[in-house]
Amino acid sequence: MKRFLLTAAFTALAAPVLAEPACTPGETLKPVWESLKSFEDEGGKVLAFKINDGGCYEIYGTLNGTKMEVFFDPNTGTELDRIAD
Secondary structure (H helix, E strand, O other), X not given: OHHHHHHHHHHHHHHHHHOOOOOOOXXXXXXXXXXXXXXXXXXXXXEEEEEOOOOOEEEEEEEOOEEEEEEEOOOOOOEEEEEEO
């Protein structure tokens, strides 16, 4: 029983860490290629792209040998978050 409670507690605490950012796309969106280009200009290599469930641009790629997930606001094109795998 104690093991179950500890597992439940750790899962509840880890959930916010794993959450992706959410965006509210407006009427005028930045082109996707601008977000891709900003990551590539930094030296990154884009492997895949999608619009996540929260409406943000999400890039999967590598940067300096590290796998990355990078999130961009579709309205402004600014980077919101970066997760290194």
